[in-house]
Amino acid sequence: xxxxxxxxxxxxxxxxxxxxxxxxxxxxxxxxxxxxxxxxxxxxxxxxxxxxxxxxxxxxxxxxxxxxxxxxxxxxxxxxxxxxxxxxxxxxxxxxxxxxxxxxxxxxxxxxxxxxxxxxxxxxxxxxxxxxxxxxxxxxxxxxxxxxxxxxxxxxxxxxxxxxxxxxxxxx
Numbered sequence: 682x683x684x685x686x687x688x689x690x691x692x693x694x695x696x697x698x699x700x701x702x703x704x705x706x707x708x709x710x711x712x713x714x715x716x717x718x719x720x721x722x723x724x725x726x727x728x729x730x731x732x733x734x735x736x737x738x739x740x741x742x743x744x745x746x747x748x749x750x751x752x753x754x755x756x757x758x759x760x761x762x763x764x765x766x767x768x769x770x771x772x773x774x775x776x777x778x779x780x781x782x783x784x785x786x787x788x789x790x791x792x793x794x795x796x797x798x799x800x801x802x803x804x805x806x807x808x809x810x811x812x813x814x815x816x817x818x819x820x821x822x823x824x825x826x827x828x829x830x831x832x833x834x835x836x837x838x839x840x841x842x843x844x845x846x847x848x849x850x851x852x853x
């Protein structure tokens with residue numbers, strides 16, 4: 682009887698380990714979103730649009746995960762809605778310049794943080810990276826004025842998001 686219990690416990694342990702790794706977060710690729718834009722030395726308009734929308738997809742997926750774990754709390758719920766507006770603004774540019782809109786596959790790179798404090802800290806870092814990305818993208822030579830304007834607006838919005846996450850990190 683004791684041997685059977687040990688075997689069942691071992692099987693359950695392996696099952697839990699296997700299932701846990703099957704859903705583990707994959708690290709964001711080095712050439713995706715802000716991470717990719719910040720290390721790329723020569724960015725075209727097409728690449729700038731792709732990096733920007735990938736980073737907005739990533740932010741929305743990150744805040745979805747936080748809301749899924751901790752509930753519809755502010756500022757995550759507000760900023761998630763803002764990220765959708767950012768995506769819409771970028772989609773308009775993709776359409777205007779007749780560029781293919783990348784698939785939103787960002788959820789595969791995101792998992793919910795363990796604590797609300799971690800969620801706020803991750804939000805702070807994500808917005809810092811997002812702002813740096815837009816600052817860099819705005820300097821692309823011969824960038825169309827409307828694209829530069831959208832990048833400026835999105836970067837400015839991210840500064841507001843950053844302040845909200847910094848306040849939250851200070852409280853938690």
